[in-house]
Amino acid sequence: MPMFVDTSPPGQCIFCRLVAGEIPAARVHEDELTLAFMDIGQVNPGHVLVAVKRHAATLLDLTEEEAAAAMRTARRVALAVREAFDPPGITLLQANGKEGDQTVFHFHLHVVSRHGDDGIALSWPRKDPPFAVLQGYAERLRGVLAAG
Numbered sequence: 486m487p488m489f490v491d492t493s494p495p496g497q498c499i500f501c502r503l504v505a506g507e508i509p510a511a512r513v514h515e516d517e518l519t520l521a522f523m524d525i526g527q528v529n530p531g532h533v534l535v536a537v538k539r540h541a542a543t544l545l546d547l548t549e550e551e552a553a554a555a556m557r558t559a560r561r562v563a564l565a566v567r568e569a570f571d572p573p574g575i576t577l578l579q580a581n582g583k584e585g586d587q588t589v590f591h592f593h594l595h596v597v598s599r600h601g602d603d604g605i606a607l608s609w610p611r612k613d614p615p616f617a618v619l620q621g622y623a624e625r626l627r628g629v630l631a632a633g
């Protein structure tokens with residue numbers, strides 16, 4: 486994961502300044518709610534960030550409209566990355582909170598062109614709980630969702 490961490494206050498964060506044009510970015514696409522630009526780290530050529538324009542720290546702070554717009558832009562960018570760079574794979578990555586590996590606290594998602602043995606790794610320690618435990622987890626979530 487990237488080591489850079491932006492600790493700027495809301496409204497002055499690096500992505501707000503980038504959206505406002507106060508700092509340069511290699512812009513890819515812009516619409517009413519989102520801005521897509523090249524990640525300066527470029528894990529692989531064609532690595533793009535999709536951010537919402539309004540300052541919202543995480544996925545949980547987005548409106549439904551912003552969330553839909555971010556995924557719509559990510560899909561459009563992914564199609565363009567396929568056309569322009571032809572990577573054998575594309576990964577979307579979206580992190581929330583310090584423990585979730587978020588480093589810039591302004592909602593964004595990564596569209597990453599992927600190649601075999603490109604050094605990207607996500608540890609995924611399966612726990613495989615019994616099915617009854619899964620049902621219990623699902624019941625808790627259904628309860629929250631039903632409450633609206």
Ligand SMILES: [Zn+2]
Nearest residue numbers: 498501540591
């Ligand atoms: Zn911001």
